[in-house]
Amino acid sequence: MSMHDDLTSVQRCIEDLVRSVGRLEQHLGSGGLEMRRVRTDTDHLRESVALLREAAPGLSQPRRPDLVTISDTPYDISLWTDTDDEGLGARDRHAP
Helix, strand or coil, X not given: CCHHHHHHHXXXXXXXXXXXXXXXXXXXXXXXXXXXXXXXXXHHHHHHHHHHHHHCCCCCXXXXXXXXXXXXXXXXXXXXXXXXXXXXXXXXXXXC
């Protein structure tokens, strides 16, 4: 597994933990010291993994977009009729 895959896996597990803690909190209530501590620890863990992801080399840089193949076939000439070339002026007039 690559580092990116590992971090993604950890992040998914933490999101599962957050959901589970939320369900547990619904059953037990959020007022108790133990539940508040578990909620706080879960939130800190989520923030720590987010910071780790930002600090990981190569992950903070944007991915290069996939290459797009452009066909060599000519464009349909009707696309260019009755249009002005922006910045070049109309065809029937001359630049000053």
